[in-house]
Amino acid sequence: EGDRQFATTLARGLEVLRCFTPLEPMLGNKEISVRTGLPKPTVSRLTYTLTKLGYLRHNMRLGKYQLGSAVLSIGYPLLASMSVRQIARPHMKELADYCNGSVSMGIRDRLNMVYVESCRSGNGITTLPDIGTSVPIAQAAIGRAYLAACTPSEREALLNQMKVKQPEILRKFKPQIDRGLEDVRSRGFCTSIGELRREVHAAGVPMRRSVDGEIVSFNCGVPAFLLKKGQLEDDIGPRLVSMVRNIEAALGMH
DNA sequence: ATCGTGTTGAGGTCTCTTTT
DNA sequence: AAAAGAGACCTCAACACGAT
Known part of the structure; x- marks a missing residue:
């Protein structure tokens, strides 16, 4: 709030990723919208972008998303270091x-x-x-x-x-x-x-x-x-x- | 037909850059 | 320095679509 250096969109995209847990590994846009408090269209575009980049995978049958392999790729270097x-x-x-x-x-x-x-x-x-x-x-x-x-x-x-x-x-x-x-x-x-x-x-x-x-x-x-x-x-x-x-x-x- | 869910389009705000 | 332009982003409303 009022922080001009803070990239809100990036933060929102990361919040979307954080919604996924071991207990809730599959989420639809609506569920993500409820959990993050973000409007549906915003979530829709964020999940679209995250999917394009490999951070999410879309399950066609269930119409839901799950975390993609790219998430692990960005986390592992921390462990390795x-x-x-x-x-x-x-x-x-x-x-x-x-x-x-x-x-x-x-x-x-x-x-x-x-x-x-x-x-x-x-x-x-x-x-x-x-x-x-x-x-x-x-x-x-x-x-x-x-x-x-x-x-x-x-x-x-x-x-x-x-x-x-x-x-x-x-x-x-x-x-x-x-x-x-x-x-x-x-x-x-x-x-x-x-x-x-x-x-x-x-x-x-x-x-x-x-x-x-x-x-x-x-x-x-x-x-x-x-x-x-x-x-x-x-x-x-x-x-x-x-x-x-x-x-x-x-x-x-x- | 209706409901729930997701997407599209348009308009608005804000910020930064370019032009006058 | 002020005005205009451009781009990014957000959000509302409308539309699309499948399930019940």
């Missing part, structure tokens, strides 16, 4: 095997954390969280760890966005967010006790990279029934912290 993934992977795999769970690395996208790397224990009790999966910051240990590593002004900005866009979620999880801040400060990690998925308990640890200042955050999630009492707090959390310290040290050598 994150050398921290290669360095972290063996550390993550080792911890995942130790605790029969999964260990993931994520970066922030708006009010979510997006997984950019994920490892799972060999026995495969847990499902492997896919790269590209996103989880809400407020509800997940990996997100609250991220918040704890933000500067006060970054954190305030994010909390304000939550207040506007997801007030009920923020109200429900504000205590856990505050608790997470304290926990990360005092012992290096925070936890989520089935707050995102009821059957999974998780610990989260942030890592602020000195190179570019971007925060990368890690979690370790374990099925609740596999955990001994106090194990998340006394064993897995501290191990996740030392894993991150080891990754930091390994990064320092590069």
